Amino acid sequence: MHTGGGLALLRFFTSIVEIDVSPEFLIICIISSVKTVLYAVAALSLSIIIAFPLGVLASGTIISNKSINTTLSACTRLILSMLRSIHELIWALLLVSAIGLSPIVAVLALALPYTGILGRIFAEQLQDVPQQPIKVLLHNGATLSKALIYGRIPFAVPNITSYIFYRLECGIRSSSIMSFIGIQGIGYQIQLSLLDLQFGQVWTGLLCLTLMIVLVDAWSSKVRRIMVN
Amino acid sequence: MNKNSIKEHDQFFLKISLISGLILIIFSWIFVSYETGYKFAELFNISTLSDIKNLLLKLVGENPRSSLSIKIGEWYSLRSLAYETLLMSILSISIATILALLTFILAARNIHDGSIYGYPNIKLKCLYYIVRMTFSLTRAIPELILALIIILFFNPGIIAASFALGIHNFGVLGKLFSESVENMDTQSIKSLQSAGSSKSQVMFYCVLPQLLPQFTTYFLYRWEVIIRTTVVVGLVSASGLGKEFKLSFSYFHYEDLGLLLLWYIILVVIVDLLCSSLRKLVRD
Numbered sequence A: 001m002h003t004g005g006g007l008a009l010l011r012f013f014t015s016i017v018e019i020d021v022s023p024e025f026l027i028i029c030i031i032s033s034v035k036t037v038l039y040a041v042a043a044l045s046l047s048i049i050i051a052f053p054l055g056v057l058a059s060g061t062i063i064s065n066k067s068i069n070t071t072l073s074a075c076t077r078l079i080l081s082m083l084r085s086i087h088e089l090i091w092a093l094l095l096v097s098a099i100g101l102s103p104i105v106a107v108l109a110l111a112l113p114y115t116g117i118l119g120r121i122f123a124e125q126l127q128d129v130p131q132q133p134i135k136v137l138l139h140n141g142a143t144l145s146k147a148l149i150y151g152r153i154p155f156a157v158p159n160i161t162s163y164i165f166y167r168l169e170c171g172i173r174s175s176s177i178m179s180f181i182g183i184q185g186i187g188y189q190i191q192l193s194l195l196d197l198q199f200g201q202v203w204t205g206l207l208c209l210t211l212m213i214v215l216v217d218a219w220s221s222k223v224r225r226i227m228v229n
Numbered sequence B: 001m002n003k004n005s006i007k008e009h010d011q012f013f014l015k016i017s018l019i020s021g022l023i024l025i026i027f028s029w030i031f032v033s034y035e036t037g038y039k040f041a042e043l044f045n046i047s048t049l050s051d052i053k054n055l056l057l058k059l060v061g062e063n064p065r066s067s068l069s070i071k072i073g074e075w076y077s078l079r080s081l082a083y084e085t086l087l088m089s090i091l092s093i094s095i096a097t098i099l100a101l102l103t104f105i106l107a108a109r110n111i112h113d114g115s116i117y118g119y120p121n122i123k124l125k126c127l128y129y130i131v132r133m134t135f136s137l138t139r140a141i142p143e144l145i146l147a148l149i150i151i152l153f154f155n156p157g158i159i160a161a162s163f164a165l166g167i168h169n170f171g172v173l174g175k176l177f178s179e180s181v182e183n184m185d186t187q188s189i190k191s192l193q194s195a196g197s198s199k200s201q202v203m204f205y206c207v208l209p210q211l212l213p214q215f216t217t218y219f220l221y222r223w224e225v226i227i228r229t230t231v232v233v234g235l236v237s238a239s240g241l242g243k244e245f246k247l248s249f250s251y252f253h254y255e256d257l258g259l260l261l262l263w264y265i266i267l268v269v270i271v272d273l274l275c276s277s278l279r280k281l282v283r284d
Helices: A005-014 A023-059 A066-085 A088-099 A103-127 A131-139 A144-181 A186-195 A199-228 B003-035 B046-060 B064-077 B079-107 B122-140 B143-150 B158-182 B187-194 B199-237 B240-250 B254-283
Strands: none
Touching: A005 A199, A023 A066, A023 A103, A023 A144, A023 A186, A023 A199, A023 B003, A066 A103, A066 B254, A088 A103, A088 A144, A088 B046, A088 B199, A088 B240, A103 A144, A103 B003, A131 A144, A144 A186, A144 A199, A144 B143, A186 A199, A186 B143, A199 B003, A199 B122, B046 B254, B064 B079, B064 B254, B079 B122, B079 B158, B079 B199, B079 B240, B079 B254, B122 B158, B143 B158, B143 B199, B158 B199, B158 B240, B187 B199, B199 B240, B199 B254, B240 B254
16 A cells, blocks of 8 residues: 555545435436446347357257367367457457447457357357257257257257346446446446546446446346246 | 246246347447447448458567567566466455455345244344445446556555455355355254254354355356456556556557467466366366
8 A cells, every 4th residue: 555545545435425416417327327238238139149150059069060060169169268268358459459449349349258158158058958858859850950949949048048137247347347448338437537536426436336237136136037947 | 926926927027028128239239329320331341351450460460470489588578477467366366255255154144034043133134234235336346447446545566456356356256155155955054953053063064065165166267257357457557467468558569469468368278277177176
């Protein structure tokens, strides 16, 4: 801790009593929270669309030729783990320096690592279905793709959907840190107030973020409970 | 309410959630296209592709044959930074785990409402709400914003970054730990209690042995997440690979950036392999 750090810490925590609840600032906070949620949802929907075919390929349940199947699924797994291992902010910085600053860059940067995560989960869930019905389908002359559509996907959908709802919460957190490349949102407001040393406003922003996460968490955990039962 | 009407209610809730999710998706894309100024088509043309190609070329060095061989020595000299980053992740996961282990038992619902100890306890109930609120608050704030706040109080460096990461992951781990206490099998606790064992004996001979394998899994899972995030927190708190990352970004030294990314991926792969082998060890 540096000189004056203790004093600053004390000021930060005591300023919770002067939390900024003026209507103007609350409206700003609510609008930017909605923006954060919308970015997260857009990125998540994009990553679902990309991750689904990749997940099917990685699960190795669609191609009958064995050697092609193993190489293809290994390659897809490698791509997915590459996407997953780089943090979304680093993707954002790289994409900004390649394409330039635009809101679509933030969506892409969020979508890339989430594709990696969702693709792995899709593959695992498609493999973990009960084997008996699949065997029956294959025995009665269904092709692998038919067994996938009528056997594996219906079994996997509840788990996959509940996982997507869980990911929404993480997505909101990640999209709030896109403020580092200058994307509007609740993180941007917190950063601005912090630079102004307006600790009261910082607390408002932090509580807004917390409230949003708690609400989404309650919603997603209820959906998950119903889905899995 | 009987069972059937609960089920109908649940189905209705599920339908509403899915429909509102779809509406949110559509609305979000309308919003994003509004923010970009309806210029999707302009982004995806040939110049974008060549831009991406240029960036990749810059990352491996403008003239790959000469620069890569020179850079190998330089790359190896960055190992101290990579080591510092690894140290940072270990420090932060240990801060998170210690804090979470000290508090998780208070945040479990079945501790205070009497389903384990037989009688509800008001004091524990108050503590339950306080601890739960702390978990939610720390879990909701991303590591980077915590780092921005903490950097006001601490000197920039490993300690500040580890505190930021540790506090965030304390919330996550605490929630996971307390949920596993809530889902625990209470039969064996009851039988120990009826045999006359004290609270601490129940804790050490029944609760902890049941929960430790699950806790280890959560710990390893969070470590994997933390090693990915340490670099990004380093951008803010000036420590480890993140500091060099930010500097070379600001100087447009893209070759150094490529080397740093290589170290980053190596670290992530090492930790992933370590975690998956440890997880197998726990499972068997």
